[in-house]
Structure formats: C-alpha cells, structure tokens
Amino acid sequence: MLKPLKMTVLAAILYSSTLAAQDADPGRYPLIPYPQEITTAKGEFIIGRQTNIVAPKVFANELKQLQLLMTTYLGGPLPVAAKPGASSIVLVQDNTITGEEEYHLQITPERVTLSARTGTGIFRGIESMHQLFPVNRTPVADRLKSFYLPAADIKDHPTWEWRGMHLDVARHFFSIEYVKKYIDMLALYKMNKLHLHLSDDQGWRIEIKKYPLLTSQGAWRTFNNQDSVCMSKAKENPDMAIDTQHIVVRNGKTMYGGFYTQKQMKDIIAYAAARHIEIIPEIDMPGHMMAAIKAYPFLACSQENGWGVTFSTPICPCKEETFKFAEDVFSEIAALFPSQYIHLGADEVEKTSWANSPLCADVMKANNLKSVEELQSYFVKRMEKFFNSKGKKLIGWDEILEGGISPTAVLMYWRSWVPKAPIEAAKHGNKVIMTPGNPLYFDAVPDRNSISNVYHFEPIPKQLNAEEAKYIMGAQANLWTEWIASEKRADYMIMPRMTALAEVLWTHHQRYENYLERLASHYTLLDDMGVHYRLPDLEGFTEDNVFIDKGELAVKKPLKDLTIHYTTDGSIPTAASPELPQPMAITKTESIKLAAFSRFGNRGDIYNLRFRQVNYLAPVTEKAGQTGLNLDFYKGAFKSVTKIKADADSAMTVSNVVIPAGLGKEGKPFGAKLHGYIDVPETGIYSFYLTCDDGGILYIGGEEVVNNDGWHAPVQKSGQIALQKGVHPLLVSFVEGGGGYTLKLEYSLNGSKLMPVPDNWLKRK
Template sequence: MLRSLKLTVLAATMYSTTLMAQDADPQRYPLIPYPQELTAQQGEFVVGRNTNIVSAGAFANEVKQLQQLMTSFLGTKLPVTAKVGQSSILLVQDQSIKGEEEYQLDITPSRLTLRARTGAGIFRGIQTLTQLMPAGAEKMKTIAIPAATIKDHPVYDYRGMHLDVARHFFSVKYVKKFLDVMALYKMNKFHWHLTDDQGWRIEIKKYPLLTEQGAWRTFNNQDSVCIEKSKENPDMALDQEHIIQRTGKTLYGGFYTQAEIKEVIAYAAARHIEIIPEIDMPGHMMAAIKAYPFLTCDSENGWGKTFSTPICPCEETTFKFAEDVFTEIAALFPSKYIHLGADEVEKTSWAKSPACEAVMKANNLKSVEELQSYFVKRMEKFFNSKGKKLIGWDEILEGGVSPTAVVMYWRSWVPKAPIEAAKNGNRVIMTPGNPLYFDGIPGKNTISTVYHFNPIPKGLTTTEAANILGAQANIWTEWIPSEKRADYMYMPRMTALAEVLWTNKQRYDNYYQRLIVSFAQMDRLHVNYRLPDLEGFTGDNVFVDKGTLNVIKPLANMTVHYTLDGSVPSLQSPLLNGPLTITRPETIKLAAFSPAGIRGDIYTLNYRQQTYQKPVSGDGTQTGLKLSMFDGSFKTVAKIKATADTTVAVSNVEIPEQMGKGGKPFGAKLEGLIEVPATGIYSFYLTADDGAVLYIGGEEVVNNDGWHAPVQKSGQVALEKGLHPFLVSFVEGGGGYTLKLEYSVDGSKMQPVPDSWFKHK
C-alpha cells in the first residue's frame, strides 16, 4: 500500500533506503522468519569435504545437529576440531549475547562464524543456515552459502503449535516430522493435546483401561464423514496403520507408551522445543469415563445440551484420579507447564448433584461456574506442588481465576477475555479461532490473514501487554484423518505465524516471495503443503455461446492436470497447458502439481449455459440495501425465521458492528437491487463465517452455506446492463463473523462491489 502513495522525493528516497537495508533479495536469502538484522555481503562461503567444525565443546547437541545437516547434503560427516582451518564453521559461545535464543551469524567467503550464549541460540542459527542452503543440493560435493551478517532474536518467547491426536491419531514418526518443521521455522512450543472425548492417547500405568479401552473406538460420525470425503479427496482417508481388528470389530485408534513419550520429548529437546501436555478435564472426558464410570456425578456418559458429560468435581475419588494421572504426567514431561484444558464443560449434571450442592454450600460457591473455578484452582495447587504452572483455555476466567494461572485465549467472540486476564496479571497465550485455528479450511487469503495477525489486543497498556507471552496455532483433527491432510492444513500458513512471532515486522510481499522459494525446503522434509491457489475461474461458471477456461498459475513450475469424467486428477491425467474452450455444459476437475509431485487443491468447475438475465425497472429506489436481522441460531440460511427483529438500511453487503457484536448467533438478509453497468459474465466471490448464499434475479449464484470458518466461494451469472433483484442471506453461529462480497467481470481483476451499484425500495 505504501509504495502506491504519492510520496515526496525525499520520503521516497528514505523509504527505498529502508527497504534495501531491511529486505535482501528473497531468492538469495529466502529466510522465514526474517532476521531482525540482515546485511547482504558479496561472495559465498563454500562448504566441502575439507570443511571442519570448530567448537569448544559447549554445544555438543548443536554440533551433532549441524553434522547431521551437512551429512544429509554432502553424504559425509564434517570433522570437529579445536583448530581453525582454511574452511571452518565456528560455533562460539559469547557471554555478551543476552537473549536465550539470540544469535549472530557472520558468513564470509573464508569463514562462517555462529555466535550465541546458549545452545538454543546456536540451534536457531543452524536453522537459518539450513534455509540458506540450496534445498536441492543433497549429495553434492560442495554447498555455497551466501555471505551475510545477521543479528537475530525473537520478539515473543512463546511461539507455539498445537496438535490434537485424540480425535485422529498420529504416529511417533509423524510427530517427529512435525517437530522438524517447527524447528526449521523457529517455533519453540509444542502443545500436545493427548486426550479428549474421542480417544485417550497416553499410557497411564495406574489406570491401564484408559488406553486399553479409551484409546480405541468403532468408527464414529467424524470417521464416517472423512471416509465419504475420501472418495473425492484421497487425503481424507483414515490412515490404515491406526485401524485394527479386535474381537470381530473394526477399531480405530492408538496410543503412546510412556517410553515413546520420552523418546519424543528427547527429540524435541534436542531441537529446543518444549512439549506442553494437555490432559483435558473436567470436560472432554468421555474416553476416560468409558473406562472408569465412577468419574461422573451420576455414572452417566454421553452428551448433554451442548457438550459431553464431565467428571464430577465434588467427589474425592475424582481428585484422586486426577492427581494420580497428573503425577505421572508431571514425572514424564520436563516442561514447566501442564495444560488442564477446562473448556466447554457441560455443567447440567453438576447442577443436579446432591454432592455438588454440598460442596458449593461448604465453600460458599454461588454458581456452577464458581464450582468449575474451584476445580481449576485445586488442580493448580496440585500442579504447583509438582513444580508446574497451569495453563487453561479462557473459560477458566469464568467464576474467578488465580493470577498465577496462564490463560490460553481462543474464543474470538469474547474479545474482552485476554484483556481482562492481562489486566488481572495473568500471563496470556493468544490463539483466537480466527485466524489461528488451522483446522479451518484454508483459502487464498488465509496466509495473508495469519501474517497480519497482531498478538497484542487493543486496550492494553505497555505494562499489561507484557503479559502476552506470544501465540500459537491449533490443529483440531475431527476432520483431519491423515498425516497428509494434517500437513496440508498447517503448511504453509504456519510460516506466516512464525514470522509474526519471531520478527514481528510487516513485509508481506517480501515474505511471500521468500515463501515461494522455501517450498523446496518443505519438499526436502516431505511436507504435503498446500499449493497456492489457481485462478482464472469460479466454482460455478456460466457461458452464453461458448466459454474459455484459462487457468492462471501462481508458480511457473506448476503443472495443471484435469479430468472430465469426475475422477480425481493425477499426474497421468491430461495436461492443461493452454486455454480450454467450453461449448456445452461440463464438469471439469482440476489440480495443480509441484515438481516434487505435491498435489494442490482439487477444483470442481461446473459450466452451465445461460442467456443474459433481463433487467427489471427500479423507479423510486434509494441507494444501498435493506438489512433485516433475525435473533436466534440458524444452521443454514433456509432455517432463518420468517419475521425480522430489526430492519435498517446499509450501503453495501455489510453488517454494522453494533448489530453483530456480542458473539451471539443470528441470521441476516441483505435485499435490494444490483445495477450492473454493462452486459457481461459477472463473477462473484462471497467470503463468509459462518454461512451465506448469494441470489441474483432469484437464481442462486454462490452457495457458501452452513457453519464454518472464514472461506471464500464463487460463482457466475450472465447479466444484461441494468437493475437485477439481489439477496444475500447470512447465518452466524456465534463468535466473530466475516461477510464480504467481491466481483469481477469477463475475467477482470477481483474487486469490491461499489456502493453505487446497490439500490433498495
């Protein structure tokens, strides 16, 4: 945006100089996250088999990591010596460097020197070296690393990724790969969600039934949906290694032994990643209750109004169970944190329990929310006795929270939560559902949205803002049944978050150029990342006489393959290497492929033949649209009730903030006329969270219905110049909402629909 402004000559010169100082050539220095200071230098440091590593012995782990890296490229291990040679890599412990993860890197044609005070700093510098090495240079005789001077440190101490292994299970091998990817991009906290309603994934020696029974299930409704979707997308198939036959039943599941847990912890520690375990309670405990029914207030195990039956916080047997479990957890995990969860608790059984009534009376508790707080505070004291700090989802604020608990903020529709927590003195980890729930389907704007996320909420003083530890992205796996699908969901958008949390400076265009180069690094790690979007079409396309499919590829080295028979495109399918003429109704499936064989999104394009829609008369119309608001919860637009609660005029497809705030569910209809200035094929792009449908002339143009995270869908309609009936129906299920309409005509650039096009009576 800044580059497009009309600057004075002096200002333009200053801006240009700043860019040159900050942003080195992204092809030569494709670093993510970008260093705090990088000065490009002439020449290269050439690593060959005559190169040695010089270290005083303070960084044995990091020397091992560096040797493994160089061996993977050169095919041989570099010697470690105490003497500097003609081609040396020096690892230097520098006590003048203050930060735990801070490092300095000086690369010249004759020497490479990496300085840090700690092993963590040296390791972060090695990851920078990894990204400077040509990813396709494995088993070469020499490797050229561009010369540079780098001074670097993170802005945020907490740079996290979360993985839910309870809904769908992931192998030890995959978790290690996940840690490798985190390490490459300097993420340092791994939040391991180990238990939930759908599965208990960690061995607890005192309660063996937790894994004997709780780790396995017959296919549930989520599995069934994934299996059905796998017919269209093979990545949605359940990983077969987690399916077994037992007593005549097909079961899905798995768990980690304590030996495997220790193995993963050691693997993470070598990469300076802290693993934070989550054992979610008092809610989300169906798998545990299945094995030990005494845990509930009434021995029931099922679903209440909204969530599953929780364990009972009013029986000492419950606390003994919890303390036994967390005693083993505390002994296994060296992390200073344990995550209690404490979210989405169905408290109906508590309200009906005589035992809870007695506990509430004895402790002067006035509500079931305060009863949950009683449970959380008691568990926090137990955690503290084990030398651990408690983390809980932001529901722990309800009913009161101790100032020493760490709050993990996720509920976007409760924006006051992190502000109140930080003002209360609680440390806060930001993980709002929008944009940091990476189980939400990614779209072409997703990476930009993550990159522009600000971890500091508005309304905090500088002192209060210091209570924001950092942020993390969450991968909930109800609809992520395979390792390939998990890769696709979090990469490459994790790289955007990595730069937000490490560098914390806005340089999106430069970042995106570096991202394109870094795909080769992801290929080296065998990551099934999401390719950038193909463009030049919509989901639903129309033509009058004939149409043309002219795909725009964002990466020159992509190939695009297509099918006409409904099958999933593969590398063996016909190659689309130019415009394709459409002369009849057709369904075309497209997919892009990277040089490494990574398949991008599967696009299903429907082509329909239309005549141009005739305009209507619009005498006496006013500018804008009529907005009708409907109080209530509606899962689809068809279920919006008949009578509006409020009706106002608005200038565009928008909902005024004061009408949609508060996080409550609602329905909305934006009605009127749209006046198109010329006859043509109009493409409309409707972005919604949750669901929306666009109708023009009574015809459905874009269907983006149902509750879901922000996603854009598109469609076309043939319109004659003039006025046409217009309607957008929208439903919000609760939380933060998104609603935006854009257009293009006859293949032009996508842009917002002008206010002047809308009329209403």
C-alpha cells in the same frame, strides 16, 4: 574464545550492501521468518567436504544437529577442527548477546561465524542457514559435492516468547515418527512450543501407570461418527482416509486407536528438546473426559456417562476420589514432561450433572459457591495449587475466567466471539496466549485467504495499553483432528500457513508481498522434507463460470514446476490424467475437474468447475435509493439460509455487505438478509467471491451466483454472472451458527484482480 571474523572498514564498504529501505532479494535470501536485521553482500561461502566445523563443547547438541544437516546434503558429517582453517563454519559462544534465542550469523566467502550466548540461539541460526541451503534436488536426492551460502550479516531475535503449534492426538492418533516430523517443521520455522492434546472423549493417548485402563480401554474405540465422515470424504480425497496403521482387530471387533508409552514419550520429548522445542502436555479436565469415565465410572457424579445438552458428561468435582485420580494422573505427567507448564483444558464443560448432584450442592454450600461456574473455578484453582506443588504452572482455555480466575493461571484465548476475554485477563494481570479460532484454528479448511488472514493477525488486542500488552506471551495455532485422520491431511492443514504465523511471531514486520516471494522457494524445501503441504491456489476461474459465445479456461500457475491435469467425466484427476492445455477453449456447457501436481506428485485441491453458456442479464428499470443496503435481522439458529424464518426481528441499513459489530448476543446464532441493488458501471462477466463463517448465498437478479451455505468455518466460494451495465437486484442471505462470524464480498471484472465491492455500487430499496 574464538572471535567472529572481522573485515576492514574499506572492505566492508566495498563488500556489503545494507538494505535499509528495501528487503533482501527473496530469491537469494528466502528466509522465513524474516530476520530482524540483514545486511546482504556479494559472494558466497562454499560448503564442501573440505569445510570443517569449529564448536565449543557447550554447543555439542547444536553441532550434532548441524552435522545431521550436512549428512543430508553431502552424504556425511564435516570434519571437526580445533581452530578455523581456510574453509570453516565457526560456532561461537558470545556472552554479550543477551537474548535466549538471539543469534548473529556472518557469512563471508572465507568463513561462516554463528554467535549466540545459548545453544537455543545457535540452533535458531542453524535453521536460518538451513533455509539458505539449495533446493530443487531430485526425488532420489543425489548427494552434493558442494553447495554455497549467500554472503550476509544477520542479527536476529524473536518478538514473542510463545510461538506455538498444537497437535490433537486424541481425536485421531498420530505415530511417533509423525510427531517427530511435526517437530522438525516447527524447528525449521523457529517455533518453540508444541502443545500436545493427549486426552479427550474419543481417546486417551498417554500411559498412566497407576490407571492402566486409561490406555488398555480408553485408547481404543470402534469407528465413530467422525471416522465415518472421514471415510466418506476419502472417496473423493484419499488423504482423508484413516491411517490403517492405527486399526486393529480385537475379539472380532475392528478397533481404532493407539497411545504412547511413557518411554516413547520420553524419546519424543528428548527429540524436541534437542531442537529447542518445549512440549506442553494437555490432559483435558473436568470436561472432555468420556474415555476416562468409561474406563473408571466412579469419576462421574452419577451413573450417566454420555452426551448432555451440549457436551459430554464431565468428571465430578465434588468427590475426593476424583481429586485423587486427577492428582495421581498429573503426578505422572509432571514427572514425565520437563515443561514448566501443564495445560488443564477446562473448556466446554457440560455442567448439567453438577447442577443435579446432591454432592455438588453440599460442596457448593460448604465453599460458598453461588453457581456451577464458580464450582468449575473451584476445581481449576484446586488443581492449580497441586500443579504449583509440582513446580508447574497451569494453562487453561479462556473458560477459566468464568467463576473467577487465580492471579497466576495462564489463559489460552480461543473463543473469537468473546473478544473481551484476553483483555480482562491481561488487565487482571494474567499471562495470555492468543489462539483465536479465526484465524488460528488450522483444522478450518484453508482457502485462498487463509495465509493472508494468518499473516495479518495481530497478537495484541487494540484495547490494551503498552503495560497491559506485556501480558500477551505470544500465540499459537491449533490443529484439532476430528476430521483429520491421516498424516498427509495434517501436513496439508498446517502448511504453508504455519510459515505465516512463524513470521508474525518472530519478526512482527508486515512485508506480505515479499513473504509470498520467499515462500515460493519453501515449497521445494518442503518437498525435500516429504511434507504434503497445500499447493498454492490456482487462479483464472471461479467454481461456476459463464460465457456468452465462447469461453476459455486459462489457469494461472503459481509455481513454475506445477503440472495441471483435468478430467471431464467426473473422475478425480491424477498425474496420469490429460494435462490441461493453456488456454483451453470452452464452447459448450460442461463440467471439468482439475488439480495441480508438484514435481513429487503432491496433489493440490481438486477444483470442480462448471461452465454455462448464458446471455447478459438486463438491468431493471426501477429507480434505486440511497447508497447502502437494507439489513433484516432474524433471531434464532438456522442451519441454512433457506431455513431463515419469514418475519424479521429488526431492520437497519448498512454501507456494504457487512454484519455490524455487536449485532445479536455475543456468540449466539442468528440470520440476516442484506438486500437492495448493485449498480454495475459496465457490461461484462463479473466474478464474485463470498467468504462466510458460517453460511451465505449471493443472489443477483434473482439468480443464485455463489452458494456458500451451511454452518462451517470461514471459507470462500465463487461464481460468475454476465451483467449488462445498470442496476440489478441483490440479496445476500447469511446465517451465523454461534461462535463468531465472517462475511465478505469481493469481485473481479473480466478476470481482473480481486477487489472489494465499492460502497457506491450498492443502493437501498
């Protein structure tokens, strides 16, 4: 067995610089996720056509992956040698390394030595090398004659075993090529699980040979209401347009859809396996089955097949024909997917048809089931036994707790508004995968807070002790695609916030500012990979801007190679639009649209800016009360703050613009009005940033400052107001649609850094 290159003690002292108290230079070592241990050093290892690779046969797959990288950068593979030469990359099987994904990467000017016990560890180390390769290549990448790796000694392993991403191919379908690109993105950042959501009401995406109608009929649809939303939004944002490659005309009808044959899926599985990523299939039952029931109506309890009170009609758990169908389907799924896991779904089940079914009444009586929730548990437990007979473990969304959960089921926690679910499961001894909607549902439109929210996510609930915490397997982010109809839009929604989750789950160190510096290099790497990521936020303005005599628009560019283009006629900015001057003088009330563009033409968010000339708002003369705000609480579902009913159901006081924990029933909608005064310490232009889930509006002095109304996922909106020093009336109206709420108010003064509004600025009436 080849041994890693060793250095004398003196040489090591002269050569290396171990960073114990500070992080490695983020420009020289832009590694995401950050390694557990890194010792930096002077010098570089030069990789050129004269470099050879030494690898044992056990790492044949990893050698192939490394050669693919070398071909990308150098135009061809490197020679393979039996032993190291003057310039060598050496892969070493080291059985003293215990972790499945653990590796040791040593880079010196003479040699690169990558050691691990397993191919998985070697591959994780190769991806660390990949991130140290050069970026800033030209759009038509010229092959390099050589490039270098900075010297370092890296010892690395993951913190959590489950580091996952999810892709919903049921709502909108994605090509085989894109699924492989998705896998490449996961591999680059050391993610190891891909959860494929293969069926739903809107489409069935995997061939089941025993039930061909599932794909011949269930994989295709005429355009639905989700498609129409995407088409409408595509008028402003072309990335929202439906991919035409998945549109066909059949019998005079325009149909949307697609599916993977089992042969195609085997190819995808093999592609992922070569990159040490496990694909977990999800066939969602008993709910979310409209596509299947339309093809095979016998699956429902009655002839009704559509939408119930809240969700779609489920399959009937009270017919043996249903279980035969489910077992037939999952027999093919189990044979196709090597993963030890199958995801049953079992969420959002409309149980009305069960409650009205005489068949279900008989089954419930025969099995001593007291509720339809217990009937769902009966279905899940029976399916779990079948999964176990196939050597598989069942995963279900956290609704599988309702009605009782088996000791061996794996729970995937998503309902942020039910925080007790993962705690109960872990205390019960069930394994738990954390994927709370806030912040890990990546279908929520990102804003300037999204990366920070993901980076500061803590997978282990505080209520668990050290022993119970062992049941937390890790976490994943989910990409539901109801309103993600193109591959470009999917890229935008997951990148770069997936990089933040990767660091949380691999390293679990909090070094956010250093991470942001490292991330700056990754935008160019993602450009090289053809990823249409979300560009970093532009700063220096709000959506609604005010000025007194004259103003200026001075945009702070987060990346040096961005260009910013603008229009004033209401049209969408393109790379051919005028480039924004720095700064741009504002002398009149007007509207400006602007967007940033990367060097490859990747367009960032479109900012719709309004500029208004105003006078300073004078303070009121009435005397404010004690520190804090009054909060009026309103029971009910209000889709806009303008619809909140007249009379409050209760009232209380709060210290700031916050909704107290536990206010209202868990997961239920409500409205709230927080009112009082804001006492600003100096005259100036104040920018306010209101983050809401669901909706809210900020009023100061009776003027609307920030409108973030409507039911939506957490998003930040902003606006400005010119205030004289003193006391001004303040009102924040807020509505929660059910499912977990967020409310936060921040400010800046005359362009200063964003800060929370201080408690002592707020006064009660």
